[in-house]
Amino acid sequence: MGLLSIIRKIKRKEKEMRILMVGLDNSGKTTIVLKINGEDTSVISPTLGFNIKTLTYQKYTLNIWDVGGQKTIRSYWRNYFEETDGLVWVVDSSDLRRLDDCKMELDNLLKEERLSGSSLLILANKQDIKGALTPEEIAKVLNLEAMDKTRHWNIVGCSAYTGEGLLEGFDWLVQDIASRIYVLD
Amino acid sequence: MLERLSNREQIRLDNSLARRSDSDSHSNLPSSSTTFLSRFSDSKRSIESRIDLSRIDHPTDPSQVRSLLDNISASISDLEKLVAESSYLLPSYEVRSSLKTISDLKQALETLNSELIPRKKFTFKNKAAKKDPTAEPNETTPENPESVSTKHGNLSFPVRDSPGFRNRKGDILVKNFKGSDIGEFTVSDLDSCEVRLTGSVRALFIHRLSNCKVYAGPVTGSVLIDEADGCVFVMASHQIRIHNAKGCDFYLRVRSRPIIEDTSGVRFAPYCLNYEGVEEDLKGASLDEETGNWANVDDFRWLRAVQSPNWSVLPENERFEVVNISTLGGGTDGN
Numbered sequence: 001m002g003l004l005s006i007i008r009k010i011k012r013k014e015k016e017m018r019i020l021m022v023g024l025d026n027s028g029k030t031t032i033v034l035k036i037n038g039e040d041t042s043v044i045s046p047t048l049g050f051n052i053k054t055l056t057y058q059k060y061t062l063n064i065w066d067v068g069g070q071k072t073i074r075s076y077w078r079n080y081f082e083e084t085d086g087l088v089w090v091v092d093s094s095d096l097r098r099l100d101d102c103k104m105e106l107d108n109l110l111k112e113e114r115l116s117g118s119s120l121l122i123l124a125n126k127q128d129i130k131g132a133l134t135p136e137e138i139a140k141v142l143n144l145e146a147m148d149k150t151r152h153w154n155i156v157g158c159s160a161y162t163g164e165g166l167l168e169g170f171d172w173l174v175q176d177i178a179s180r181i182y183v184l185d
Numbered sequence: 186m187l188e189r190l191s192n193r194e195q196i197r198l199d200n201s202l203a204r205r206s207d208s209d210s211h212s213n214l215p216s217s218s219t220t221f222l223s224r225f226s227d228s229k230r231s232i233e234s235r236i237d238l239s240r241i242d243h244p245t246d247p248s249q250v251r252s253l254l255d256n257i258s259a260s261i262s263d264l265e266k267l268v269a270e271s272s273y274l275l276p277s278y279e280v281r282s283s284l285k286t287i288s289d290l291k292q293a294l295e296t297l298n299s300e301l302i303p304r305k306k307f308t309f310k311n312k313a314a315k316k317d318p319t320a321e322p323n324e325t326t327p328e329n330p331e332s333v334s335t336k337h338g339n340l341s342f343p344v345r346d347s348p349g350f351r352n353r354k355g356d357i358l359v360k361n362f363k364g365s366d367i368g369e370f371t372v373s374d375l376d377s378c379e380v381r382l383t384g385s386v387r388a389l390f391i392h393r394l395s396n397c398k399v400y401a402g403p404v405t406g407s408v409l410i411d412e413a414d415g416c417v418f419v420m421a422s423h424q425i426r427i428h429n430a431k432g433c434d435f436y437l438r439v440r441s442r443p444i445i446e447d448t449s450g451v452r453f454a455p456y457c458l459n460y461e462g463v464e465e466d467l468k469g470a471s472l473d474e475e476t477g478n479w480a481n482v483d484d485f486r487w488l489r490a491v492q493s494p495n496w497s498v499l500p501e502n503e504r505f506e507v508v509n510i511s512t513l514g515g516g517t518d519g520n
Contacts, residue, residue: 045441072485094369129387130368131347149258150291
């Protein structure tokens with residue numbers, strides 16, 4: 001995020017936040033967004049392209065960009081980096097085989113300069129599935145402790161299926177963004 | 186569910202009110218831009234001198250170095266917060282220059298960090314150093330019995346195996362999920378096997394199969410298939426993703442649109458599995474009705490309006506009518 005846009009936001013007090021949801025395919029990004037918005041999650045096709053959802057959360061307006069995670073379209077993620085306030089990295093905690101893919105893609109993403117100022121929420125999704133790794137284990141696998149000192153990050157276990165953990169995660173994210181960008185009134 | 190969400194909403198509101206009054210009583214926000222500027226420059230000087238001092242004289246124990254750096258980083262965050270809180274009373278020039286100062290401080294801390302603990306910071310260096318030609322993510326060594334654990338060789342944490350069938354050739358593998366507490370199941374590195382899965386499971390992962398037949402009861406979450414050659418799949422699921430498959434036939438019932446990626450020569454037909462209790466299992470998984478989605482395939486490698494050349498509908502006269510795995514012979518419970 002550029003300096004000018006931060007100032008513009010302070011001036012206008014528009015209370016908008018731009019959130020980018022990314023992660024490997026099958027991690028549950030679309031389900032999470034729909035669940036938070038109180039929509040039906042029983043029929044969701046893999047995302048071909050992206051979805052934008054605008055929703056009111058606390059006193060903020062969140063513009064959530066849910067971008068498809070299939071390998072073919074991961075290269076398009078970068079088109080959505082500009083002006084991102086919050087980054088949500090979604091992990092399928094039951095997909096043990098692709099954890100190294102997951103780590104590699106996250107490492108790549110965090111090297112991106114345009115995302116360097118954004119808060120990072122890692123959602124260890126699918127905690128309701130027996131055999132899923134815990135958020136602590138996911139944190140170790142992704143080696144989150146080695147993250148850049150200046151990055152604001154948090155990892156939260158969740159289940160988009162039951163809704164557990166989603167609000168905790170987004171509460172943290174929204175508060176963290178608010179404390180960086182907006183006047184606390 | 187809705188009730189619970191709204192309860193949480195209420196609790197959240199209460200909490201945030203509590204937090205707010207908390208911060209009102211405890212923090213003494215600067216009341217004018219001059220007090221802000223003097224506080225800001227004090228903290229700035231203190232942080233700068235701590236960074237400079239640490240450069241000359243720092244503890245030798247890496248964990249102490251780390252906590253020293255964490256401390257400085259926390260001070261910078263506090264300063265950043267002060268700017269955010271005071272921004273409403275500052276002229277835009279001051280906001281801009283304060284933010285610039287903060288970003289310079291962060292930069293200085295980063296530099297210090299890389300001077301004191303250079304290896305820790307660059308995770309990709311770590312990775313490159315450990316890189317082992319046998320542990321490449323894209324290796325194809327289906328005969329390697331340890332493939333699942335070696336594939337995680339460049340992760341910092343040993344990962345356990347999920348339940349599943351692995352590394353078999355020419356076997357009939359049978360598993361009934363009814364009454365088991367298995368959540369996700371893996372079928373990988375099989376050659377010329379027949380896999381019969383009955384009952385329902387939350388997630389199914391399929392990896393590196395050749396010349397296999399896989400018959401599965403309902404999957405209430407998703408199926409992920411990666412690398413399959415010359416196989417037949419009969420499965421019902423809420424979501425199905427197919428990667429790197431060639432020359433396979435899929436008999437599917439899906440609640441959403443199945444997708445293929447990097448796949449060619451695959452054909453699709455409706456689900457045709459039968460075993461004792463299949464209707465009940467399908468109903469329990471909300472998969473008892475035909476959705477017609479077996480023919481609504483999205484090809485992520487063919488984003489055009491015309492039909493993808495990579496998949497087709499399996500001609501009716503070439504389809505199985507019904508596969509009844511209750512009456513098929515043979516098979517051992519491989520688990």
